[in-house]
Amino acid sequence: MIAQQQYCSPDSDVAVDRSRPREDDGDSIEVVDYQSTDAGEWKRFLENSSNGTLFHDQDFLAYHDPDRFAFRHLMFRRDGRTIALLPGGLIQDAEGRTAYHSPCGASVGGFVLPRRLGLLAMRQLVARLKQHAVECGWGGIEMRLGPSVYLRDQDDQLGFCLAAEGFRLVRRWLTHVVPCPAQTELVETLLPKRKRDYVRAAERKGACVREASADELEAFYKVLLANRSRHGAKPTHTLEELQTLMKLIPSAVRLFLCKVGEAVAGGALVFELNERVAYNFYPCHDEAYTDLRPALLVGVRVIEHYVRRGFRYLDLGPSTFDDYVLNDGLTSFKESLGARGYCRDAWRWSVCQKA
Numbered sequence: 001m002i003a004q005q006q007y008c009s010p011d012s013d014v015a016v017d018r019s020r021p022r023e024d025d026g027d028s029i030e031v032v033d034y035q036s037t038d039a040g041e042w043k044r045f046l047e048n049s050s051n052g053t054l055f056h057d058q059d060f061l062a063y064h065d066p067d068r069f070a071f072r073h074l075m076f077r078r079d080g081r082t083i084a085l086l087p088g089g090l091i092q093d094a095e096g097r098t099a100y101h102s103p104c105g106a107s108v109g110g111f112v113l114p115r116r117l118g119l120l121a122m123r124q125l126v127a128r129l130k131q132h133a134v135e136c137g138w139g140g141i142e143m144r145l146g147p148s149v150y151l152r153d154q155d156d157q158l159g160f161c162l163a164a165e166g167f168r169l170v171r172r173w174l175t176h177v178v179p180c181p182a183q184t185e186l187v188e189t190l191l192p193k194r195k196r197d198y199v200r201a202a203e204r205k206g207a208c209v210r211e212a213s214a215d216e217l218e219a220f221y222k223v224l225l226a227n228r229s230r231h232g233a234k235p236t237h238t239l240e241e242l243q244t245l246m247k248l249i250p251s252a253v254r255l256f257l258c259k260v261g262e263a264v265a266g267g268a269l270v271f272e273l274n275e276r277v278a279y280n281f282y283p284c285h286d287e288a289y290t291d292l293r294p295a296l297l298v299g300v301r302v303i304e305h306y307v308r309r310g311f312r313y314l315d316l317g318p319s320t321f322d323d324y325v326l327n328d329g330l331t332s333f334k335e336s337l338g339a340r341g342y343c344r345d346a347w348r349w350s351v352c353q354k355a
Contacts, residue, residue, distance in 0.1 A: 029128040034073035044046035050115040051151040053273040055106035063244045064105045097139040110144035123161040140350040147342035149313045171346035179316040184304045189336030202292040209301035212257045214246040220267045227284035242269045258294040266294030278306050279315040299337050300349035
């Protein structure tokens with residue numbers, strides 16, 4: 001099923017195969033719309049996948065109002081066996097053209113793939129998705145992928161296959177991720193000595209970080225609202241949506257608070273994306289307690305929490321967005337916790353363009 005062509009690498013005298021899937025390569029792949037009766041199969045595939053996250057989970061996506069998004073989650077099967085998942089939905093642009101977006105109502109999306117899927121099979125999936133878009137009359141596809149640390153087996157094969165099939169990289173955000181050390185005793189060694197002194201001084205003054213219950217979410221949200229409003233922004237989620245999330249997936253959404261007595265000095269809401277990666281989604285602090293540096297204290301204790309539980313990475317979230325403007329202060333703070341930059345990429349393909 002592959003059109004083979006021999007060529008010599010410019011760095012070698014050895015002839016190698018240069019392969020490009022023909023149009024019929026994906027014909028054996030069936031694309032079906034997800035139904036509620038598929039929930040168990042979706043969950044099992046997700047749990048055993050190479051790159052699945054909480055953002056691909058139907059339990060997470062269920063917090064949205066049913067009328068908010070035109071969800072159209074897809075399942076890919078070959079010989080009756082599921083080989084990939086794709087959460088997403090249909091979105092119309094200003095001109096009324098409909099495109100398929102993955103994610104829809106989440107931070108990252110893209111194919112959920114089995115472990116050690118070969119490059120050819122991966123490219124066939126992308127080609128079949130394009131064919132499906134044409135069959136459905138969609139104007140195009142947009143797919144936003146998480147950083148490579150989300151994968152069990154880290155590689156860039158999906159990005160390569162998207163590019164090879166005519167997708168264009170249209171946005172690249174930089175997200176900062178902390179590689180978790182092997183032991184909690186090593187967490188503070190990530191910090192400059194000055195920051196270690198800040199942490200100890202805050203705790204001597206009575207600041208304490210602990211995991212909190214959903215009952216304290218409202219107090220946290222007040223601090224979050226005030227913190228975001230100072231920067232002319234607002235949280236992505238409403239209080240009610242976060243309360244719903246904590247009810248739907250209590251084991252994957254964790255609240256950490258920095259308290260001084262009964263007062264909330266700061267905190268963070270953390271999404272556990274899979275067994276390897278946690279995402280510090282909503283770090284915030286009360287300006288009245290700036291001298292205690294609660295954001296730093298929460299950051300350190302949250303890293304320790306996930307080190308104890310065997311997680312490998314803590315994602316601190318994007319530091320740049322579509323304009324590529326770097327927030328120097330935010331970036332320096334994240335780097336002081338030992339974070340390094342990874343890319344969250346958005347890829348787009350239009351039906352009218354050539355592959």
